[in-house]
Amino acid sequence: MSTEKGGVPALKVCEVRFSYGKALAVDGVSFEVHPGEIFGLLGPNGAGKTTTISMISGLLPPASGQVLIFGQEASDGSGRSRARMGVVPQDIALYEELTALENLRFWGRLYGLAGEALEKSCRRALEQVGLSDRSSERLGKFSGGLKRRLNLAAGLVHAPDLLLMDEPTVGIDPQARLHILDVIKGEANAGRAVLYTSHYLEEAEQICDRLAIMDHGKVLAVGTVAELRRLVGEGPVLNLRGEIQQDRLSSLGARVDGVSMISSSDGVASFSARDAAACSALVRELFGSGIKLEDLRVQEPSLQSLFLKLTGRELRD
């Protein structure tokens, strides 16, 4: 999928800000999602992802900035832009007392479907997530994985043009995860725009066309997976664990040409190297420095490295 897209973006977020009291939760966030694109929003807890999604879905009014859905103001009050959106929240936001079909009928009606069109849409959504044969069972009898699939179906029932998915695969088995990821890719292939948040970097790398990395309410980097990897550098990444004194490590890194420190804290440090020769030089310096190392690994540049470089912490922090 190309980074540059023509036409009106499905979602355009321009410099939005929001505060909870005095705490600034989202600070001038901007990005675009185009039809047929899966756009990943990555960030640790408290980065501002959910607040951003809440503003996009109209649950929170931005203090400043603008959210446009297919060129229309999201908070214009008409509900037209929201009718084109499907929301799949992180919580399983369904009714345990109702059957799978009754749940979908309710969400379908809320999005204006009725009669035969509603029934067809419900059947299609159930088929998409592989729950056609369980349609008359109450949700209370479903496993966590099946509930997640129905949660996704409830967001798809009205065939939205823009899908907002907040960690849709959290806490489920690999098989159910693969099924959900297949459905998401299928939706994007059908021309729908998908905004997707996840804690699983591998998952994001696997399905997202573009990604934005957020922390402390700001977008730190936006681009395709390849573009973001290049931000860390083309060369390998060296990860260390041991009795690390930060000042010694910094001076050591400065002595080796073509090496820069990505992060260092609590006995763990990462360096990016320009090439294999720079990496070898760094390893020699480390062994000669007397630093007690417990673990040393050389990896290809990854999103995890970028994440560490940009935020100074792991994605799951």
Add this chain to the structure above:
Amino acid sequence: MKSILTLTAKDLRRRLASPAGLILSLTIPLAMGGMMLLAFGRMTGTGQRDVPQLRLVVVDQDESPISGIITGATQNPEAAERMHIERAASREEGERLLRDQDFAALLIIPKGFGEALLGSQQVELELVKNPAQRIMPVAAQQITEVMALYLSGAARLLGEDGLKIKQLFEGEGWQDTPALTSLVTVMRDRITSVSDLLFPPLIEVGTGGSESDEGSPGGFNFISWMYPGMIVMGLMFTGLDQMKDLLREREAGTLRRQLAAPVSARHVLIGKVLSVALVAAIAQIILVVIGSLVFRVSWGDPLALAAASGLIVLAVTGFAALLYSLVRTERQGDAFGGILTMVMAMLGGAFVPLQVMPEWLKSVSQLTVNHWCNEALRSLTSGGGWSEMAPYLGVLAGMGVVSTAAGVLLLHRRHMRGAL
């Protein structure tokens, strides 16, 4: 409007699929009504109470016409309803029946009882009370003592003529017409002479449950007074439990999902409030029907009852909406809701008549929703009509509209601040 109906229908469907909460809320007034029934006896619409039947075993060793008066005491149908007499052939059989078949007492009429009585001689009846029972043996003793008193009086009234009657009973002298005429004349004169002393009685005992009071508007019926208070309390619990669903939906994430749909937040909140009102209305209908069928409460004019019920449901819904617009968590809702419901029930006169409250408490009572709900329903159960009920309905309508609107507006404000 369509979205409101969709939201309301969803809640009703959920309630029907899982009615445990509603049943639990309705259990409270019904359990209290049941306890009252046990405590005060079965009070019917006329205020009469059912008393248990007195069961007596009698061993008639005398087999005389006089002892037959005692053993045949239950030939009268009304007496048979109150008392059951089982005859036993011997003392041993009587004692066995007393022990094994739950009789209150064993009465033994000794041989020669009738003859002695008609001869104005002192004679003794033996009563063996069942030690396993407390109240009914005492009742049996009192009834036996009263019966003994009447028989003694009658024997003294007969005087020496008692022996003549005995001869008549024994079949002697029935053919002696002049003697029979003379006996009847003497009896009539004696009865006439004492009747002036006995009638009319100087003291008359009035009973609240006499037939002349049946269904009269002024007649007090405890259940009809108490049950409306229980209904209103039950509706309060039902309304609060249903409104709590808003916080449950917030926790589950379904509320945010609804608010992200092309539906206004006001519609979502109105849909929730409407579903609370409908569930409360269903509860009201169930409680009224149970009141009629089980507790024999008379509700008067059905139209007036419908109007009162509608406004009570509105007021209860408004109270629930207002409370849940102020609390933040389910736990807070449970705590404040439970306490407020009980305090308002007490202040509103659910358990104690307003008349016995001090003046200042009467004024406080008028601030509660329960007060106006209770009084509206009580005006119906005590036979009142529209004119008696109108002031209560007016206040209920005002309270209901204001509290419902305030609840919805406050909840909407919370949503706009991102706190819902």
